[in-house]
Amino acid sequence: MPTASLAALPIRRLTLRDLTACADLSEDRGWPREEHKWGLLLAAGKGYGMDDPDGGLVSASVVTEYGPRERPDFGAVGMVLVADRHARKGVGRRLMRHIVVAMGPTPLTLHATPYGRPLYEELGFKVTGRAEMLLGRFTPGRPAPTVTTRAATADDLTTILRLDVEVFGSDRTHIITRLPAFADQLRVAEDNGRIVGYAAAWPNMDTHVVGPLIARDTETAKALLTSLAARTDRPLRTDIDVRHEELLAWAKERGLQSVAFNAVMTYGFAELPGDWSRRFAPLTVAAG
Numbered sequence: 001m002p003t004a005s006l007a008a009l010p011i012r013r014l015t016l017r018d019l020t021a022c023a024d025l026s027e028d029r030g031w032p033r034e035e036h037k038w039g040l041l042l043a044a045g046k047g048y049g050m051d052d053p054d055g056g057l058v059s060a061s062v063v064t065e066y067g068p069r070e071r072p073d074f075g076a077v078g079m080v081l082v083a084d085r086h087a088r089k090g091v092g093r094r095l096m097r098h099i100v101v102a103m104g105p106t107p108l109t110l111h112a113t114p115y116g117r118p119l120y121e122e123l124g125f126k127v128t129g130r131a132e133m134l135l136g137r138f139t140p141g142r143p144a145p146t147v148t149t150r151a152a153t154a155d156d157l158t159t160i161l162r163l164d165v166e167v168f169g170s171d172r173t174h175i176i177t178r179l180p181a182f183a184d185q186l187r188v189a190e191d192n193g194r195i196v197g198y199a200a201a202w203p204n205m206d207t208h209v210v211g212p213l214i215a216r217d218t219e220t221a222k223a224l225l226t227s228l229a230a231r232t233d234r235p236l237r238t239d240i241d242v243r244h245e246e247l248l249a250w251a252k253e254r255g256l257q258s259v260a261f262n263a264v265m266t267y268g269f270a271e272l273p274g275d276w277s278r279r280f281a282p283l284t285v286a287a288g
Helices: 004-007 018-028 035-044 091-102 117-122 154-168 217-230 245-253
Strands: 011-014 047-051 057-066 074-082 108-112 126-136 148-151 185-191 194-204 209-217 236-241 259-267 279-281
Touching: 004 091, 004 126, 011 091, 018 035, 018 047, 018 074, 035 057, 035 074, 035 091, 035 194, 047 091, 057 091, 074 091, 091 117, 108 117, 117 126, 117 259, 126 245, 148 217, 154 209, 185 217, 194 217, 209 217, 217 236, 217 245, 236 245
Parallel strands: 074 108, 209 236
Antiparallel strands: 011 047, 047 057, 057 074, 108 259, 126 236, 126 259, 148 185, 185 194, 194 209, 209 279, 236 279
């Protein structure tokens, strides 16, 4: 399709009815299909994309908003994809410009690969941090973490939400309340009966992704990661803020390997809200 014809294609909102087409687009670009993740993002966020007259999607992306519905604190952009046959024709730039305009005054954030970073910088996004992706089979070591963990229950949800908004810096109830159904594991860490952290492990192809990981301190994060690993036979994957050097070194000693770095970028605000020292890993880099 000529570039001029691509420029004329309308950008529309995507819905859960587009789940298969989004997964097909992921596969087209050599990514895993990730239908489970696409389902969450399309249900909880705003999808944007362009239909290909020959079938399927030319491009797709999702924005997950946080804070008050009428005036969000910020939005996280993720899953920015362009079909391989339409790559390098300005489609991604047009889609991102549309999203920036559609979101108006709402600040934005995203995790950028080295490949995508130049485009986002061109649009005005600034690098404010980095996350390191780890992948591998976790092997417990000594000494074992001493912090107590247990499976979360329905009665814990209110406390988890209160802790999450304090650490994340914005209300993401619409995401966290989906975790019990989305994740295979949801666990909390306790100190004298008080919840001081929580983490989830959710299925993504042949791995379990650990995220979100919210914890009082590094020892609590270690305990949550260890407890999740003990209850799966799949490799683990997670994205750790590089400022958490101790947790990264500890995880690598236990079998997880560094596979990629992503730049954390923001548009319209200088840095992410909340308490980074207790925010160890996002739910997914596609949603923050």
